[in-house]
Amino acid sequence: MAIQNLLLRMADDALIIGHRNSEWTGLGPILEEDIAFSSIAQDKIGHSLALFTMLQEFTGLTPEQAAFSRNAQDYTNCQLVEYPIGGYDFSLMRHFLFDTAELLRYQLLRDSSFEPLAKLAKKVVGEIKYHVFHANTWVVQLSAQGTEESHSIMQQALNTCYPLALGIFEPSKVEQELVDTNIFLGEKHLQNLWQDSIKETLQKAGLILPSLTDETVGYGGRYGYHTEYLQPLLDEMTEVYRLDPTAEW
């Protein structure tokens, strides 16, 4: 089922990036930013919960079973989201590139023929708009309006993140079916919108897109090929759940 493929990769993306960004809770560069970034991570986990709940209709698995009992090769998140949080520059740049795509994706999905997904999209678009507002503000603040030092740090983060971010749009094997059934207009279309959208902020931030070399592009995630970082993340995430998956936690 094409819709299952779409729901699962969206759920996996949101869960893994929410999990990674939650690692900043209590450790952010500034107290107020710590609070803001944690809210964004919580929203992501909330979105993944909503998507896994939708998937339950098809799979019969509860969100916990779906999320806490799969190994890396069964995960379909893009590789960008599984990388360790690194410095605040990496996490911010990933947040900017990922959430710009996420907002555009949910805006498109408001007209999806798959009713539950259209309903969810309408509900969360406001939240994600704030995520993008937050990301844009910080990228511009630390690049154009920051110091020489912060500008070069952010440029370097963009050089690292941009090739990985292209993995968000890696077409799945059900792409055409999604487009034909008007569930989703397709990753290609989304990527075009995304290229224009990030260009605007990057110009304001005085950052330039890196030139691409094929092997750095972050493809593979949609087909279960992941970096060495994902399995340790999943082992940690499920450490308590695995003590007794049948218990109520």
Place this chain on the structure above:
Amino acid sequence: ERLAEFEAKILRGEKIEPHDWMPKEYRRQLIRMIEQHAHSEIIGALPEGTWITRAPSFKRKMALMAKVQDESGHCQLLYNAAETLGKSREAMINDLLIGKSKYSNVFNYPAKTWADTAVIAWLIDASAIVNQVANSKGSYGPYCRALERICQEESFHLRYGYHNVVTLATGTPLQREMVQEALNRWWRPIMHFFGPPDTVSEHGAILMKWKVKMASNDDMRQSFLKQYLPKIFELGLTVPDIDLHQDAETKQWIIGDPDWDEFFRVINGDGPCNAERLAVRRTAEENGAWVRRALKKNTHAYTVPLS
């Protein structure tokens, strides 16, 4: 003269506001107390924070994230309240990192298992609330207003913690054992949380008169025991204190000696996690320095927040 008017105002139950006249000692003691409360919030976020990535369900994960986020939020509110007294936030953070200013001793112990986070969220937040509710009737406006919002948000922590402990205590044998062991580890630090019996604590008297400190350590401990021991026993859990008993007539709970030497040893830096907590805090501050340098570039002179 001004001191008399100041004390009369407090007696009438009015609040002192940032621009009012106040004795130097009042300002100093308030900054010390609010600063320590703020430090305890940011350091308190660390033991629980390590379990966010291992929370066993979506709701627990989101709730623990929201709880630790609240602790950063409360720290921000409290630093603001202390800043209205004229000490900048960076100076307070600096005093924390160089060990000059203290934080609540209970966070110098490790959260060993998931059940530890449940006991922390319930009983340590409950202890903090006993303290905060008392202080929220104090004399300094900005601190009371901050505590008003903090107490509202803490009510979620308490309910979340209790729900978590109850789920474990009424769950599988493994869960029940895990929460009993956590309770055994945390009981003594919780008894220490309210501070040594009042005869020993030297700040007492003047702070009470100026409504900076609103209740004695023993009264607060007793209020905690009265409210929460019945709930612990109701779940069939025990506490590691063979001398603990309730006085037949006065209904007061009498506790065994929680070893105040250990309390003073740990508060002066010799607990299991003292070094680790400050090290993590220092790393976080250092990692964020480039961000703060970038932000500071285009700002004007610092002004003391208003209220």
Place this chain on the structure above:
Amino acid sequence: EELDQFQTFEVFCREKTGAHHVHVGSVHAPSPEIALSFAKEQYGRRGKVLNMWVVKTADVYVMDEQDADMFETAGEKGYRDVVDYARVRDRIDAFKQKQQTILE
């Protein structure tokens, strides 16, 4: 300076000690000092106003209306509110019930 081009100031008052400052309205005035005296005139008359702030309206940054949708879902996050953790009573009673039957 141009006196008859009066700018507006937003006015905030604290009614009694311990309370928050509340926005009560705005005044036209050429300078903050005069704005404060007008504000006292207009808003200080009724009750005993203890403290007053004025701010040039131009200095107030507003989250614009069409961004209000960013706040919309804030209220629905049950996981961080008390309400989601209420049904504890029945779980304890069920547990005590089970303990009872084991003892017999």
Place this chain on the structure above:
Amino acid sequence: EELDQFQTFEVFCREKTGAHHVHVGSVHAPSPEIALSFAKEQYGRRGKVLNMWVVKTADVYVMDEQDADMFETAGEKGYRDVVDYARVRDRIDAFKQKQQTILE
């Protein structure tokens, strides 16, 4: 080393229920946009916030507490002399007059 301190903004929230913006606290931030984003998270992550203002603390003019006694009389004695108030009064009326004519 010189501490990296930056400015604060005072935050005012309007809740769904209340009509007035109420002062809820302040945030450290380098710019109004970031201050708004911080304020939304710190003071708007729970419940019923509809709208938010932020103002640089430095832009807030405060009626000093010592002047509080100036207010005390307001409650009892009504009119109170302010030096050039009379001259400024008719100027405001003139200003309002002019506004009126422009509007018509």
